[in-house]
Amino acid sequence: MTMNKSGIYIHIPFCLRKCPYCDFYSLSLNESCAEDYVNALVSHIGSYKGKSISVDSVYFGGGTPTSLPAKLLVRVLDAVNDAFCVDDDCEITVEANPCTVDYEYLHELRNAGFNRISFGVQSACDNELEALGRLHSFDEAKNAVLTARSTGFENISCDLMIGVIGQTQDSLCKSIDELVKLPINHISAYMLKIEEGTPYDCDAVRKALFDDDVQADMYLLAVAELERKGFVQYEISNFCKGGKRSRHNMKYWKLDDYIGFGPSAHSFFGGKRFFYSRDLEGYIKDPLSTLEIEDENPDKLIEYTMLSLRLCDGLDVGHFKKLGGDVSRLEKLASDLCFSKLATYNEGILRLTPNGFLVSNSVISRVLNI
Ligand code: SF4
16 A cells, blocks of 8 residues: 655745735745744754654745745755655755745755745736736746756746736736746646735725636636646646646645644644644744644545545545545536536546636535535
Protein backbone atom coordinates (compact mmCIF):
# COMPACT_ATOMS: atom_id res chain seq x y z
CA MET A 1 0.00 0.00 0.00
CA THR A 2 1.41 3.45 -0.86
CA MET A 3 1.12 6.02 1.91
CA ASN A 4 -0.05 9.49 0.96
CA LYS A 5 2.65 11.98 1.78
CA SER A 6 2.01 15.29 3.49
CA GLY A 7 2.31 18.81 2.22
CA ILE A 8 3.78 21.64 4.25
CA TYR A 9 2.41 25.18 3.99
CA ILE A 10 4.39 28.12 5.36
CA HIS A 11 2.55 31.44 5.63
CA ILE A 12 4.64 34.60 5.30
CA PRO A 13 2.37 37.36 6.58
CA PHE A 14 4.16 40.37 5.11
CA CYS A 15 3.65 42.49 1.99
CA LEU A 16 5.35 45.62 0.74
CA ARG A 17 1.94 47.26 0.46
CA LYS A 18 -1.57 45.93 0.94
CA CYS A 19 -3.60 45.53 -2.29
CA PRO A 20 -7.10 46.99 -1.85
CA TYR A 21 -8.99 43.83 -2.82
CA CYS A 22 -7.00 41.35 -0.73
CA ASP A 23 -8.11 39.78 2.53
CA PHE A 24 -5.23 37.36 3.05
CA TYR A 25 -3.57 37.85 6.41
CA SER A 26 -0.58 40.11 5.77
CA LEU A 27 0.93 43.18 7.37
CA SER A 28 3.46 45.77 6.23
CA LEU A 29 6.95 44.40 6.30
CA ASN A 30 8.94 45.28 9.39
CA GLU A 31 12.38 43.74 9.22
CA SER A 32 13.04 43.17 12.91
CA CYS A 33 9.62 41.59 13.30
CA ALA A 34 10.38 39.43 10.24
CA GLU A 35 13.46 37.97 11.96
CA ASP A 36 11.48 37.26 15.13
CA TYR A 37 8.82 35.63 13.02
CA VAL A 38 11.29 33.40 11.21
CA ASN A 39 12.77 32.37 14.59
CA ALA A 40 9.28 31.40 15.77
CA LEU A 41 8.58 29.50 12.56
CA VAL A 42 11.88 27.61 12.74
CA SER A 43 11.29 26.50 16.30
CA HIS A 44 7.65 25.55 15.58
CA ILE A 45 8.69 23.51 12.54
CA GLY A 46 11.45 21.91 14.65
CA SER A 47 8.80 20.58 17.06
CA TYR A 48 7.84 18.02 14.37
CA LYS A 49 11.31 16.50 14.37
CA GLY A 50 11.37 12.80 15.14
CA LYS A 51 7.78 12.18 13.98
CA SER A 52 9.01 10.70 10.65
CA ILE A 53 6.45 12.53 8.53
CA SER A 54 7.10 12.11 4.80
CA VAL A 55 6.65 15.21 2.71
CA ASP A 56 6.40 15.65 -1.05
CA SER A 57 5.36 19.29 -1.31
CA VAL A 58 6.34 22.46 0.49
CA TYR A 59 4.59 25.73 -0.31
CA PHE A 60 5.60 29.21 0.85
CA GLY A 61 2.56 31.48 0.46
CA GLY A 62 1.37 34.73 1.87
CA GLY A 63 1.42 37.58 1.99
CA THR A 64 4.49 37.95 -0.11
CA PRO A 65 7.16 35.41 0.84
CA THR A 66 9.66 37.22 -1.37
CA SER A 67 9.27 40.40 0.69
CA LEU A 68 11.68 38.64 3.07
CA PRO A 69 15.42 38.44 2.38
CA ALA A 70 16.21 35.18 0.53
CA LYS A 71 18.39 33.98 3.40
CA LEU A 72 15.40 33.99 5.77
CA LEU A 73 13.30 31.87 3.40
CA VAL A 74 16.24 29.49 3.04
CA ARG A 75 16.49 29.21 6.84
CA VAL A 76 12.86 28.17 7.00
CA LEU A 77 13.28 25.65 4.19
CA ASP A 78 16.34 24.22 5.95
CA ALA A 79 14.21 23.80 9.09
CA VAL A 80 11.61 21.89 7.06
CA ASN A 81 14.30 19.64 5.60
CA ASP A 82 15.63 19.03 9.08
CA ALA A 83 12.30 18.23 10.74
CA PHE A 84 10.53 16.21 8.03
CA CYS A 85 11.45 13.37 5.68
CA VAL A 86 11.44 15.44 2.50
CA ASP A 87 11.38 13.53 -0.81
CA ASP A 88 14.25 14.08 -3.23
CA ASP A 89 11.76 15.16 -5.87
CA CYS A 90 9.66 17.26 -3.48
CA GLU A 91 7.81 20.16 -5.12
CA ILE A 92 8.99 23.31 -3.33
CA THR A 93 7.03 26.40 -4.32
CA VAL A 94 7.46 30.03 -3.42
CA GLU A 95 4.89 32.71 -4.21
CA ALA A 96 6.55 35.86 -5.49
CA ASN A 97 5.65 39.42 -6.21
CA PRO A 98 7.41 40.41 -9.47
CA CYS A 99 8.88 43.60 -8.03
CA THR A 100 10.60 41.86 -5.12
CA VAL A 101 13.02 39.61 -6.98
CA ASP A 102 16.18 39.88 -9.06
CA TYR A 103 18.72 37.41 -10.44
CA GLU A 104 20.75 37.04 -7.21
CA TYR A 105 17.63 36.59 -5.12
CA LEU A 106 16.13 33.92 -7.37
CA HIS A 107 19.47 32.19 -7.81
CA GLU A 108 19.80 31.88 -4.03
CA LEU A 109 16.32 30.35 -3.73
CA ARG A 110 16.88 27.97 -6.62
CA ASN A 111 20.24 26.85 -5.19
CA ALA A 112 18.63 26.19 -1.82
CA GLY A 113 16.13 23.78 -3.40
CA PHE A 114 13.08 25.86 -4.34
CA ASN A 115 11.97 24.43 -7.70
CA ARG A 116 8.60 26.05 -8.42
CA ILE A 117 7.64 29.71 -8.37
CA SER A 118 4.25 31.34 -8.59
CA PHE A 119 4.13 34.98 -9.64
CA GLY A 120 1.22 37.29 -8.85
CA VAL A 121 1.19 38.80 -12.33
CA GLN A 122 -2.62 39.34 -12.58
CA SER A 123 -2.76 41.20 -15.92
CA ALA A 124 -0.66 42.23 -18.90
CA CYS A 125 -2.32 45.67 -18.96
CA ASP A 126 -0.75 48.33 -16.79
CA ASN A 127 -4.03 50.25 -16.31
CA GLU A 128 -5.56 47.07 -14.78
CA LEU A 129 -2.51 46.52 -12.57
CA GLU A 130 -2.94 50.07 -11.34
CA ALA A 131 -6.65 49.49 -10.64
CA LEU A 132 -5.63 46.48 -8.56
CA GLY A 133 -3.12 48.62 -6.64
CA ARG A 134 -0.26 46.39 -7.71
CA LEU A 135 3.30 47.71 -7.47
CA HIS A 136 4.60 46.13 -10.69
CA SER A 137 4.15 46.84 -14.39
CA PHE A 138 3.69 44.00 -16.85
CA ASP A 139 7.23 44.53 -18.17
CA GLU A 140 8.57 44.00 -14.66
CA ALA A 141 6.50 40.85 -14.31
CA LYS A 142 7.74 39.54 -17.64
CA ASN A 143 11.36 40.18 -16.64
CA ALA A 144 10.83 38.45 -13.31
CA VAL A 145 9.48 35.33 -15.05
CA LEU A 146 12.36 35.29 -17.57
CA THR A 147 14.88 35.79 -14.78
CA ALA A 148 13.37 32.93 -12.78
CA ARG A 149 13.65 30.73 -15.84
CA SER A 150 17.29 31.74 -16.33
CA THR A 151 18.13 30.75 -12.76
CA GLY A 152 16.78 27.26 -13.39
CA PHE A 153 13.11 27.39 -12.32
CA GLU A 154 11.36 25.05 -14.73
CA ASN A 155 7.98 25.12 -13.04
CA ILE A 156 6.57 28.60 -13.17
CA SER A 157 3.00 29.64 -12.51
CA CYS A 158 1.35 33.02 -13.02
CA ASP A 159 -1.87 34.36 -11.52
CA LEU A 160 -4.38 36.03 -13.80
CA MET A 161 -7.27 38.12 -12.49
CA ILE A 162 -10.65 38.05 -14.21
CA GLY A 163 -13.12 40.91 -13.81
CA VAL A 164 -10.68 43.72 -13.01
CA ILE A 165 -12.06 47.28 -13.21
CA GLY A 166 -11.40 48.49 -16.75
CA GLN A 167 -10.91 44.99 -18.18
CA THR A 168 -12.58 44.17 -21.48
CA GLN A 169 -12.88 40.90 -23.36
CA ASP A 170 -10.07 42.14 -25.63
CA SER A 171 -7.79 43.09 -22.77
CA LEU A 172 -8.43 39.76 -21.04
CA CYS A 173 -7.46 37.95 -24.25
CA LYS A 174 -4.40 40.17 -24.53
CA SER A 175 -3.33 39.23 -20.99
CA ILE A 176 -3.75 35.56 -21.82
CA ASP A 177 -1.80 35.96 -25.09
CA GLU A 178 1.06 37.65 -23.27
CA LEU A 179 1.14 35.15 -20.41
CA VAL A 180 1.20 32.08 -22.64
CA LYS A 181 4.19 33.50 -24.53
CA LEU A 182 6.21 33.27 -21.30
CA PRO A 183 8.13 30.10 -20.31
CA ILE A 184 5.47 29.01 -17.81
CA ASN A 185 3.50 25.79 -17.38
CA HIS A 186 0.75 26.81 -14.97
CA ILE A 187 -1.84 29.59 -14.73
CA SER A 188 -4.26 30.28 -11.88
CA ALA A 189 -7.15 32.44 -13.11
CA TYR A 190 -9.25 33.91 -10.32
CA MET A 191 -12.41 35.97 -10.55
CA LEU A 192 -12.15 39.21 -8.61
CA LYS A 193 -14.46 39.15 -5.60
CA ILE A 194 -15.20 41.88 -3.13
CA GLU A 195 -14.04 40.68 0.26
CA GLU A 196 -15.71 42.11 3.33
CA GLY A 197 -13.77 44.78 5.16
CA THR A 198 -11.27 45.47 2.36
CA PRO A 199 -10.97 48.94 0.75
CA TYR A 200 -12.72 47.42 -2.29
CA ASP A 201 -15.76 46.76 -0.12
CA CYS A 202 -17.51 50.06 -1.02
CA ASP A 203 -20.28 51.24 -3.33
CA ALA A 204 -17.93 53.01 -5.76
CA VAL A 205 -16.04 49.78 -6.50
CA ARG A 206 -19.21 47.69 -6.53
CA LYS A 207 -20.63 49.99 -9.20
CA ALA A 208 -17.45 49.84 -11.28
CA LEU A 209 -17.27 46.05 -11.30
CA PHE A 210 -19.05 43.77 -13.77
CA ASP A 211 -22.32 42.19 -12.85
CA ASP A 212 -22.36 38.44 -12.32
CA ASP A 213 -23.43 37.62 -15.89
CA VAL A 214 -20.61 39.59 -17.48
CA GLN A 215 -18.15 38.17 -14.96
CA ALA A 216 -19.35 34.66 -15.87
CA ASP A 217 -18.88 35.39 -19.59
CA MET A 218 -15.35 36.62 -18.92
CA TYR A 219 -14.59 33.42 -17.00
CA LEU A 220 -15.89 31.23 -19.83
CA LEU A 221 -13.88 33.27 -22.32
CA ALA A 222 -10.72 32.81 -20.22
CA VAL A 223 -11.27 29.05 -19.94
CA ALA A 224 -11.79 28.72 -23.71
CA GLU A 225 -8.77 30.89 -24.57
CA LEU A 226 -6.47 29.13 -22.14
CA GLU A 227 -7.54 25.72 -23.42
CA ARG A 228 -7.05 26.91 -27.01
CA LYS A 229 -3.51 27.93 -26.09
CA GLY A 230 -2.69 24.53 -24.59
CA PHE A 231 -3.37 25.19 -20.90
CA VAL A 232 -5.62 22.36 -19.78
CA GLN A 233 -8.11 23.12 -17.04
CA TYR A 234 -7.85 20.77 -14.05
CA GLU A 235 -9.71 22.78 -11.40
CA ILE A 236 -12.20 25.66 -11.36
CA SER A 237 -9.40 28.23 -11.47
CA ASN A 238 -6.30 26.25 -12.42
CA PHE A 239 -4.76 25.34 -15.75
CA CYS A 240 -1.52 23.64 -16.70
CA LYS A 241 0.62 22.44 -19.57
CA GLY A 242 2.43 19.10 -19.71
CA GLY A 243 0.47 17.70 -16.75
CA LYS A 244 2.17 20.14 -14.35
CA ARG A 245 -0.63 20.49 -11.85
CA SER A 246 0.24 22.10 -8.55
CA ARG A 247 1.03 19.04 -6.44
CA HIS A 248 0.57 21.08 -3.31
CA ASN A 249 -2.87 22.49 -4.15
CA MET A 250 -4.02 19.06 -5.29
CA LYS A 251 -3.55 17.95 -1.67
CA TYR A 252 -6.24 20.41 -0.57
CA TRP A 253 -8.70 19.13 -3.15
CA LYS A 254 -7.87 15.43 -2.78
CA LEU A 255 -8.18 15.52 1.03
CA ASP A 256 -4.54 14.59 1.54
CA ASP A 257 -2.70 15.67 4.67
CA TYR A 258 -1.05 19.06 4.89
CA ILE A 259 0.44 20.92 7.83
CA GLY A 260 0.38 24.72 7.91
CA PHE A 261 2.72 26.98 9.86
CA GLY A 262 2.15 30.66 10.62
CA PRO A 263 -0.80 32.89 11.48
CA SER A 264 -3.88 32.09 9.34
CA ALA A 265 -2.30 28.85 8.06
CA HIS A 266 -4.72 25.93 7.96
CA SER A 267 -3.94 22.22 8.35
CA PHE A 268 -5.65 18.95 7.68
CA PHE A 269 -3.66 16.36 9.55
CA GLY A 270 -4.47 13.21 11.50
CA GLY A 271 -8.12 13.53 10.42
CA LYS A 272 -8.52 16.98 12.03
CA ARG A 273 -8.75 20.48 10.62
CA PHE A 274 -6.98 23.19 12.61
CA PHE A 275 -5.40 26.60 12.06
CA TYR A 276 -3.38 29.34 13.74
CA SER A 277 -5.29 32.58 14.31
CA ARG A 278 -4.53 35.84 12.53
CA ASP A 279 -2.25 37.04 15.30
CA LEU A 280 1.37 37.59 14.33
CA GLU A 281 2.45 38.84 17.76
CA GLY A 282 0.79 35.92 19.51
CA TYR A 283 2.38 33.46 17.09
CA ILE A 284 5.84 34.96 17.67
CA LYS A 285 5.38 34.62 21.46
CA ASP A 286 4.03 31.08 21.30
CA PRO A 287 2.58 29.49 18.14
CA LEU A 288 0.55 26.97 20.13
CA SER A 289 -1.27 29.75 22.02
CA THR A 290 -2.86 30.75 18.69
CA LEU A 291 -3.91 27.23 17.68
CA GLU A 292 -7.62 26.78 16.97
CA ILE A 293 -9.38 23.55 16.16
CA GLU A 294 -11.68 24.00 13.19
CA ASP A 295 -13.16 20.52 13.03
CA GLU A 296 -12.20 17.45 15.08
CA ASN A 297 -14.11 15.12 12.84
CA PRO A 298 -14.85 16.59 9.40
CA ASP A 299 -17.76 15.07 7.49
CA LYS A 300 -16.05 13.01 4.79
CA LEU A 301 -19.06 12.91 2.46
CA ILE A 302 -19.54 16.70 2.49
CA GLU A 303 -15.83 17.40 2.07
CA TYR A 304 -15.40 14.83 -0.70
CA THR A 305 -18.40 16.17 -2.62
CA MET A 306 -17.37 19.81 -2.29
CA LEU A 307 -13.74 19.25 -3.20
CA SER A 308 -14.08 16.63 -5.95
CA LEU A 309 -16.57 18.77 -7.83
CA ARG A 310 -13.99 21.58 -8.02
CA LEU A 311 -11.74 19.28 -10.01
CA CYS A 312 -12.05 18.26 -13.65
CA ASP A 313 -11.30 14.71 -12.42
CA GLY A 314 -14.80 14.91 -10.94
CA LEU A 315 -16.74 12.95 -8.37
CA ASP A 316 -16.46 9.16 -8.34
CA VAL A 317 -19.92 7.82 -7.65
CA GLY A 318 -18.51 4.58 -6.20
CA HIS A 319 -16.57 6.55 -3.60
CA PHE A 320 -19.55 8.84 -2.96
CA LYS A 321 -21.63 5.74 -2.22
CA LYS A 322 -18.93 4.30 0.05
CA LEU A 323 -19.09 7.51 2.09
CA GLY A 324 -22.85 7.14 2.51
CA GLY A 325 -24.00 9.43 -0.34
CA ASP A 326 -27.48 9.07 -1.83
CA VAL A 327 -26.67 7.62 -5.26
CA SER A 328 -30.18 7.58 -6.69
CA ARG A 329 -30.57 11.28 -5.89
CA LEU A 330 -27.16 11.95 -7.43
CA GLU A 331 -27.99 10.04 -10.63
CA LYS A 332 -31.26 11.88 -11.08
CA LEU A 333 -29.49 15.18 -10.60
CA ALA A 334 -26.66 14.12 -12.93
CA SER A 335 -29.07 13.64 -15.80
CA ASP A 336 -30.57 17.15 -15.20
CA LEU A 337 -27.09 18.63 -15.06
CA CYS A 338 -26.01 16.87 -18.25
CA PHE A 339 -29.17 18.03 -20.01
CA SER A 340 -28.36 21.65 -19.01
CA LYS A 341 -24.73 21.16 -20.09
CA LEU A 342 -23.54 21.86 -16.55
CA ALA A 343 -21.90 18.44 -16.18
CA THR A 344 -20.92 15.23 -17.92
CA TYR A 345 -21.54 11.81 -16.45
CA ASN A 346 -19.50 8.89 -17.80
CA GLU A 347 -18.46 5.58 -16.29
CA GLY A 348 -19.52 6.59 -12.82
CA ILE A 349 -17.72 9.94 -12.80
CA LEU A 350 -19.64 13.21 -12.53
CA ARG A 351 -17.67 16.15 -13.85
CA LEU A 352 -18.80 19.76 -13.90
CA THR A 353 -18.24 21.71 -17.11
CA PRO A 354 -16.96 25.32 -16.98
CA ASN A 355 -20.63 26.44 -16.98
CA GLY A 356 -21.21 24.04 -14.10
CA PHE A 357 -18.23 25.42 -12.16
CA LEU A 358 -19.93 28.82 -12.23
CA VAL A 359 -22.85 27.40 -10.23
CA SER A 360 -20.91 24.78 -8.28
CA ASN A 361 -22.18 25.91 -4.88
CA SER A 362 -25.78 25.32 -5.82
CA VAL A 363 -24.90 22.00 -7.50
CA ILE A 364 -23.15 20.84 -4.33
CA SER A 365 -26.15 21.82 -2.18
CA ARG A 366 -28.42 19.84 -4.46
CA VAL A 367 -26.11 16.80 -4.49
CA LEU A 368 -26.01 16.80 -0.69
CA ASN A 369 -29.60 17.98 -0.20
CA ILE A 370 -28.45 20.73 2.17
S1 SF4 B 1 0.68 41.19 -2.67
FE1 SF4 B 1 -0.74 39.42 -2.63
S2 SF4 B 1 -1.00 38.89 -0.46
FE2 SF4 B 1 -0.04 40.94 -0.54
S3 SF4 B 1 -1.76 42.34 -0.38
FE3 SF4 B 1 -1.37 42.05 -2.58
S4 SF4 B 1 -2.71 40.33 -3.17
FE4 SF4 B 1 -2.60 40.34 -0.93
